[in-house]
Amino acid sequence: MSRDRAVITGVGTSRMGTFPDQTSNSLAKEAFVNALADAGLRKSDIDGLITMPGTTSPEGAKHYLALGELLGINPRIAWSMSMGGATVGALVTQAALAIEAGMASTVAVVFGDTAKTGGSRFNAAAGDDDSWGIWGMFGNAANSAIAASRHMAVYGTTSEQLGWVGVTTRRHAALNPNAVMRTPYTIEDHQASRMIVDPLHLLDCCLITDGAVALVVTSPERGRDNASHPVRIMGMGQSHSLQKLGKEDWWYMPHQRTAIADAYRMAGVGPGDIDVAQLYDNFTISVLLWLEHAGFVKPGESGPFVEGGERISIGGELPVNTAGGNLSESYMQGWLHVVEGVRQLRHECGARQVEGAEISLVTGRGMTLNTSAALVLGR
C-alpha cells in the first residue's frame, strides 16, 4: 500500500434547509468556522483556500477571491473550479497533491449554496447545448432519465428497484438528526409519487437545499497533532466523458468505472475491501450505476442487488449513503458524502454507525453526466 499524501482533519457543515436571509458565502463561513473547530485549528493555520462556487454564486471561477476576502485569508494557494457533483472529489485531490508537493500545508476546501432560495439554474436547458430546448429537453432529471430508461431496456431494471434506493436511504436519514428529510416512506409511496420525467418519479429525485460544507486537508504528519481523528486519503481518481451525443456509451457513464479503478489502485484496495459507500445520488439511478462501476456487482445486476433494500442498508453487506445522501440528507452536490465518509471512519455516527468501518468509497459525478471523481478514505 502506497503512503498517504494527505488526510482530512476537519469537517464542518452549516445549517441545512431553507434560509432566505442567508447567502452562499454566509453559509460557507458557518461551515468553515465549524470545520476549523472540528480540526482544532486556528484560521491562521490555513494556507490554502480552494472552493466550488454555488449555483447561486455570482463570482464563478473567481469565487475564491470573494470568499477569501470575506474570511480574511491570504493563502499560498487558491482557486475555484466547477465539475458539478465531481467537484468535491477533484478539489480534495488537488488539496492532497498541493500538500504533497509542499505548496501548502493545510488547505480549506469550501462550498456554499442557496440553491433553494437564491434562484437556481437546475431548470435550465439540459446540457450545455441549449438547442435541446427546441425538442423540449430540459432539467437535470432528464439526463438521468436517459440513463434510467436505457438501463431498464437493456437490463430489465424496474422503477421499483430504483425506488428501493430512496426508501432505504430515507431510513438512514431518519437516523441522522441533521437530515432535511427524515420521514420514512414505502415503495408504494415511491410508486405513487408523481412523475417528473418518466421513468423518474418525484421520489427518484434529490432535494434542493441551502447549505454549505467545509473540509480541512493537511499532511499526515500535521494531521496527527490535530484535535480530530485524521482520516486517510488513500486513493483518488477522476475520469470524464466530456462528449455527450458524440460518445456512444455516454449514457452509461463509463468514466465512473475508470475514476474508481484509479482510486482503488492508488489505495491498493478493491471492491471487497469497502466497508461503507457514499455514492453520489442526484437521482436514484445514479446509485445503481455506481454499484456497477465500483465492481460491487456486474453490469446490469444493480437492480436486483438493491431490491428490498437489505444489502445497501446499515447492517447489510454494503451500506450505502448512511446519512441519507442527496435524496434525503441535503443536496450539497456530494460534499456531504465526503463528510459522512469521514464521520463513519471516525466511528462517530451513533445510531447510523457502520460497525468497524475501516475503508469508505466516496464518489461524485456532475454536469450532463460528464464528470466523475472517486476517493478511497481510510481510518
Add this chain to the structure above:
Amino acid sequence: MSQMITPVVTDVNRGFWEGAAEGVLRVQRCPVCGHLRYPLARWCPECLTDGAEWVDLSGRGTILSKLVFHQKYHAAWADRLPYNVVLVQLEEGPRMISNVEPLSATSFAVGDAVTAVFVKEGDVTIPRFRLAD
C-alpha cells in the same frame, strides 16, 4: 401557447436547418477524415480539421432511450405536457435528441425503429421522428 424555442441559425448549423426545411436530415461530414458529426460544430472533434461538407442522411434510426416529460420546465412547452423526448441512434452513426410524433405518443419502446419527419412550426421546420412502418 407561449413563444416556442426556435433555433438560432448560424454559419455552423445553417445546413441542418435548411435541410430540415427541405425535408431531409442533413449533418456535417469532415472533409478530411469523413467523420459524420452531430452535434454540429465548427471543426471535426476527431481530427480537428476546420470546416464541413453537408451530407443527407437516410433519416432511419432506432430509439436508444425514451422519456416522457410531466414536469413543466419551460413556458413554451407547458401546453404540450405530457410529451415524449427520445435519444435516437441514427443508422449512419450520429445520435440526436428529438421527439416521436405525435408529441403525446407514449406507447412505443426503446429499440423501436423510427424514421425522420419534418414538422413546420411557424417559420421553422423541426426534425422529429415517427415509428417506422
